[in-house]
Amino acid sequence: MVKAVIFDFWGTLVENGVWSPIKQVQQILDINMPFSEYVGRMEQAMMTKKFNSLREAFEAVCEEFKVECNEEKMEALIGMWNKSWMLAKPYEEVQEELGKLKEEYKLILVSNTDNFSINQVLDKFQLREYFDHVFLSYEVGLLKTDPKFLKKVLKETKLAAEDCVLVGDSILSDMEAAREAGIKSVLMDHKQRQHFQPKIRNLKELSSILSQ
Numbered sequence: 001m002v003k004a005v006i007f008d009f010w011g012t013l014v015e016n017g018v019w020s021p022i023k024q025v026q027q028i029l030d031i032n033m034p035f036s037e038y039v040g041r042m043e044q045a046m047m048t049k050k051f052n053s054l055r056e057a058f059e060a061v062c063e064e065f066k067v068e069c070n071e072e073k074m075e076a077l078i079g080m081w082n083k084s085w086m087l088a089k090p091y092e093e094v095q096e097e098l099g100k101l102k103e104e105y106k107l108i109l110v111s112n113t114d115n116f117s118i119n120q121v122l123d124k125f126q127l128r129e130y131f132d133h134v135f136l137s138y139e140v141g142l143l144k145t146d147p148k149f150l151k152k153v154l155k156e157t158k159l160a161a162e163d164c165v166l167v168g169d170s171i172l173s174d175m176e177a178a179r180e181a182g183i184k185s186v187l188m189d190h191k192q193r194q195h196f197q198p199k200i201r202n203l204k205e206l207s208s209i210l211s212q
Helices: 021-028 035-047 054-065 071-086 094-102 117-124 147-157 171-181 203-210
Strands: 004-008 106-111 133-136 164-168 184-188
Touching (some): 004 171, 021 071, 035 054, 054 071, 071 117, 094 203, 106 147, 133 147, 164 171, 184 203
Parallel strands (some): 004 106, 004 164
16 A cells, blocks of 8 residues: 655656756766766766855766866856756646645655755745655765665655655656665656656646555
């Protein structure tokens, strides 16, 4: 019986204000490697500690990939990243459906994220109130793909893996991470472009899966 739902944030509950900001960082810095290799290193550099400024965070990314970042590129990175969170918004049904789910389940938020954008969006749309627990990579010091991340979530929430379902939009960082932890998962595929089952197009479809 499902007792708790673990939600990813970006791309699952909230739509970024610009197209794939992480991919845009790769393009701006001209980092030439497969995205699957790049994304883990980028997130590790930028999203597993707290920075005093976005400039400092992107300097850490540049250091990770040993690339030079002139002032023009730095301003492009900061401007794009700020635009992404400033224009970000929850998918249309999210707040109503989270309110309904909260009546039946414990809700937990997890995210690979920097310490600037997510808090602005959580506060702007008053999303914190829906969650019993929040685990953010920059606070935990780990990415979701690190097996220790979800182990920490289960330990601190006093939940067993079989009590939970994880809902996320990434097969690699959400579905695979859940599988490694023994947690059932549901793919959020808003645009119906990925192959995984079970999957949903929006949050309205989740309740029927949880009740099965």
